[in-house]
Amino acid sequence: MDSSFAYLFQGLDESQMEKIRAIGKEVAMTQGQQIFREGQEANGVYILRQGSAELLTVIEREIELPISILRDPGDTFGTSALVPPYRYSLSARCVEEGKLFSMETKALRRLAAEDHDIGCKIMTNLAAHFLERLKETRQEVKIHFKTLLMTTRS
Amino acid sequence: MDSSFAYLFQGLDESQMEKIRAIGKEVAMTQGQQIFREGQEANGVYILRQGSAELLTVIEREIELPISILRDPGDTFGTSALVPPYRYSLSARCVEEGKLFSMETKALRRLAAEDHDIGCKIMTNLAAHFLERLKETRQEVKIHFKTLLMTTRS
Numbered sequence: 001m002d003s004s005f006a007y008l009f010q011g012l013d014e015s016q017m018e019k020i021r022a023i024g025k026e027v028a029m030t031q032g033q034q035i036f037r038e039g040q041e042a043n044g045v046y047i048l049r050q051g052s053a054e055l056l057t058v059i060e061r062e063i064e065l066p067i068s069i070l071r072d073p074g075d076t077f078g079t080s081a082l083v084p085p086y087r088y089s090l091s092a093r094c095v096e097e098g099k100l101f102s103m104e105t106k107a108l109r110r111l112a113a114e115d116h117d118i119g120c121k122i123m124t125n126l127a128a129h130f131l132e133r134l135k136e137t138r139q140e141v142k143i144h145f146k147t148l149l150m151t152t153r154s
Numbered sequence: 155m156d157s158s159f160a161y162l163f164q165g166l167d168e169s170q171m172e173k174i175r176a177i178g179k180e181v182a183m184t185q186g187q188q189i190f191r192e193g194q195e196a197n198g199v200y201i202l203r204q205g206s207a208e209l210l211t212v213i214e215r216e217i218e219l220p221i222s223i224l225r226d227p228g229d230t231f232g233t234s235a236l237v238p239p240y241r242y243s244l245s246a247r248c249v250e251e252g253k254l255f256s257m258e259t260k261a262l263r264r265l266a267a268e269d270h271d272i273g274c275k276i277m278t279n280l281a282a283h284f285l286e287r288l289k290e291t292r293q294e295v296k297i298h299f300k301t302l303l304m305t306t307r308s
Contacts (some may be wrong), residue, residue, distance in 0.1 A: 059296050063303070067292070083282045089289050120274035123281050128237045130284035135243050137291040138221070142213050144298035149217070 024103035035092040042081030051098015178257040196235030205252015
């Protein structure tokens with residue numbers, strides 16, 4: 001795991017990264033595999049090591065809206081596992097087979113409680129990450145509004 | 155300030171709340187007053203005490219998109235001041251004259267650095283808050299997509 005790419009662990013020192021590595025394991029993912037589903041109790045946080053995965057949400061029963069595609073080693077997902085209500089806010093599916101570094105949510109939260117500094121840094125990174133996603137998503141809402149305005153005007 | 159309403163300070167004990175109160179001051183706001191603008195360097199975090207304020211974003215030069223209206227004492231805004239790049243992600247304007255509890259970002263960040271536990275709790279609350287807003291905003295994107303789908307189908 002190249003820690004420099006995993007935003008979640010930015011600022012952790014080598015001994016802290018050692019603890020993170022100790023609670024996770026590498027798992028394989030195969031093309032089309034559902035990694036987790038929106039709304040499910042969130043039992044794992046994942047870091048992409050190889051291959052690619054997509055995050056998506058279901059609009060209506062049969063229509064999926066892609067949110068983002070993760071293809072860079074270090075890309076992290078499932079992080080809503082770390083924040084109340086501890087449920088996945090999106091679904092994740094493997095697009096191209098590869099490997100994930102998988103951490104059990106319980107172990108990660110226990111580690112964060114034991115080593116307060118780890119917990120604090122993770123939460124700071126997470127807040128920055130969610131704000132970034134929030135701004136991006138607001139941009140999308142803006143684009144939709146602009147489209148609507150143009151439709152109304154024409 | 156009724157701390158029970160300010161999500162940002164959830165979990166802080168009375169002595170920690172004392173420190174928070176010490177770095178802020180009550181300021182008046184008047185109807186129509188621009189409290190801050192999107193993109194500006196974020197120098198303050200605000201808690202509503204009385205009156206109401208709206209958060210909004212500018213779509214095109216002259217069109218504003220309202221994001222939310224804050225009318226409950228304890229409602230907190232300007233929190234993107236606490237996360238890189240330390241700029242406001244929205245604009246805030248007073249709708250109905252009232253009072254704000256205003257905290258200088260620098261003082262709040264200094265306090266968070268001095269009292270690690272305060273910093274940690276604030277960041278945890280902030281991560282949960284941004285995730286909640288992110289989920290709400292994604293819901294809006296979904297609604298827009300549904301509308302588009304219906305338009306395409308009809």
